[in-house]
Amino acid sequence: MKLDILAIAVHPDDMELCCAGTLLVEKLKGKRTGVVDLTRGELGTRGTPELRAEEAAKAAAILQLDIRENLGMADGFFRNDEDHQRRLIRAIRKYRPEIVLGNAREDRHPDHGRAGHLITDACFLSGLRKIETLDDDGKPQQHWRPKYVFHYIQDRYSEPSFVYDITPVFEAKLQSIRAYSSQFYSSEYGVDEPQTYISSPEFLDAIIGRHRMFGKMIGVPYAEGFITEKMIGVRDFDAFVRMDT
Secondary structure, three states, rough: OOEEEEEEHHHHEEEEEEEHHHHHHHHOOOOEEEEEEOOOOOOOOOOHHHHHHHHHHHHHHHOOOOOEEEEEEEOOOOOEEEEHHHHHHHHHHOOOOOOOOOOOOOOOOOOHHHHHHHHHHHHHHHHOOOOOOOOOOOOOOOOOOOOOOEOOOOOOOOOEEEEEEOHHHHHHHHHHHOOOOOOOOOOOOOOOOOOOOOOOOHHHHHHHHHHHHHHHHHHOOEEEEEEOOOOHHHHHHHHOOOOOO
């Protein structure tokens, strides 16, 4: 299946926290959207990989994703090397997205930054026809390079290159985050496990506050922020939408 937009996330729940609203708005506009998770998040303090997979599937249904796939890389120990690049290249060529949304290239969690660089490199290398890869049926894949790679903003604040209005779907985004009851604050998760940096009510409050701040930048209630290394051009001034009136 060819996708219009593919989000790549090192851990299940990264996408929900950072770009779920953007994916859902684009889906409601008729675009095909999907997610490739690099790892199962098996090193997480709370929950299990099996439960995390169930939570990811629940979130995917809320966000109406066309596909969600997990590449099964080793949480915490994957590398930005040829083996991992080729595994990700196969996924990029499989779904042929026009736009990729990926992890921040620098963040509090070292997996985020390492994944951000892996995504950048794999998206470029995927466009080189002399790099040969095979699909699930053992047939040669065609080279493919996304038109844009945008990195979402994670725990550490970065000045966004642009922000995306997600106000109409913000409640659905929160539902997709709360699908991970083992990871984030939930009165329904009754397992006696240690509290973590992300399992407190204050963490979700901070996420909401971040999106309010991004929204304020363009005069809307809620937005998600992205960073691009590629210059974005316009053909005429009508491409700009005034949102702060």
